[in-house]
Amino acid sequence: MDKDVTNIKKTQNQFDPSLISEIMNSVDTNNRISVIKIIEELPPADIADIIQLLRSSERKSFLDIIKDHFDPEILSDLEEGAREEVINLLGHNFVAEILPKLETDDAVHVIEDLKEDDKNIILNKIPKRDREELQLSLNYPDDSAGRLMSLDFVATPPDWDVGRTIDFLRDEKDLPNEFYEIYIVGPTFKPIAALSLSNILRSERTNKLENLKSDHLVAIPAEMDKELVAHQFERFDLVSAPVIDEGGRLIGVITADDIVDVIQEEAGEDIKFLGGVVGDENITDSALRTSRGRFTWLLINLFTAIIASTVIALFDGTIEEMVALAILMPIVASMGGNAGTQTLTIAV
Structure with missing residues (x-):
């Protein structure tokens, strides 16, 4: 309980600019304990801000100190120019090792703007399954829904009941870290409906998923421009949306946090x-x-x-x-x- 409260406080606390001076002094004196103690209290986004505010020489020293405690999400929070420099400082082997720990869309965001040679070197060092997933997203145009989507989602057949679905979600280990909806798919893996987790949890265990009331399904074609995707989220007040290929089959999901990034970018x-x-x-x-x-x-x-x-x-x-x-x-x-x-x- 105390740990949960601490995590909430960390989230609510805003970034303290004075930490930059403290970190610079610790880096200059090679005080590894002080630097690590500071970053352990910070979320990845704040650490990314610190890296961007440091000079190039200080970045190298800072990264050498925190390398064993490096959170992969830091890479996805960095701006493009700083990210490329950080990747070069960390090394291709290290980046290839931590990249599969990210959600697919975040991992694609990290490497999509790299030079082709650097991108291929990293991809070739990643395990085959993870590499194929990243390559699937990278095959879509830069500003398309295919680049935004995550390949981690939950889909079930329509004849499952609520009880079986809940048991599956509790027992299955290979599930997304966060998800908001479960997609009902037909025999050809085409999405039929989207059910919110709250809808499932409030229903009787014996109810069939296909009989539950669901909102209007808004499926996003993988080739759709990301600005149009953002418009769809705004128009239908979506939290997440399934992504389909040319044949209408479910291949991924886009969530609201991805759309916030699109809106800010545009x-x-x-x-x-x-x-x-x-x-x-x-x-x-x-x-x-x-x-x-x-x-x-x-x-x-x-x-x-x-x-x-x-x-x-x-x-x-x-x-x-x-x-x-x-x-x-x-x-x-x-x-x-x-x-x-x-x-x-x-x-x-």
């Missing part, structure tokens, strides 16, 4: 678009990479500014006669820019 892309930032730029990116992503728009803005200055120069005589025009020019430019930004915000 919102970030829209904000970057408003600012003229192209590509997947992150705050941890190098100056060279940042410059490449912004150069095109900055160059276009420079040319348009030169054109505007040339037009103004044509009326320099008029401006000399009416000095008030020079005072109004920055006001007109500022109001025009603000109005344009507001219009783009509404449009996007």
Whole structure:
């Protein structure tokens, strides 16, 4: 009971930025005990934040200290640039060893943006069964539901009763860590209905699953764009949804936590678009990479500014006669820019 309460407190506590200084000091003095004691109290997302805030030299030392206590979920919480560096520091063998411990969708997220050579090296070191599962998701387009889905789900035939289903869930060892629905499938493994766990637990043990009332089944094609998937979740207030292949067979499941990531990613892309930032730029990116992503728009803005200055120069005589025009020019430019930004915000 005390352990559960401690875990709840850890979840509720927000990340303390002062820990960065404490960790940096401990890393500099090679105080392994202090570093490990700190990370044991933190969730993977906070440890990922710490890694991203450390300098490259400090990252290596930090990872060397925590390697034996490294939680695989840290990799899925890192931003792309930092993740690639961390994978190189940890080594392909180590990453291949911990990757199967993640849910399929998280494991795919970790390696999908790696260079092909690095990706293939890691995949070849993973056990065959896990490699085939990852390869199945990687075969789908980057922004598709197939990349988002997890291959870990629970499916039962329609003739099972509630009692048998509950006993199966209690006794079966190879089940997803978390799941919210059970999918009823026919002989061809096509989903027939989705039953929530609360629905099953409130029903009599003798009731057949096919006779239980279920919500409207919303099946997601594996090729569907992830933005459309997010729209389906919003439209039907879904917690999870089955993913089907071209033949309509059940192959995976997408949960709400995956959709939250999609919504945040798409919102970030829209904000970057408003600012003229192209590509997947992150705050941890190098100056060279940042410059490449912004150069095109900055160059276009420079040319348009030169054109505007040339037009103004044509009326320099008029401006000399009416000095008030020079005072109004920055006001007109500022109001025009603000109005344009507001219009783009509404449009996007």
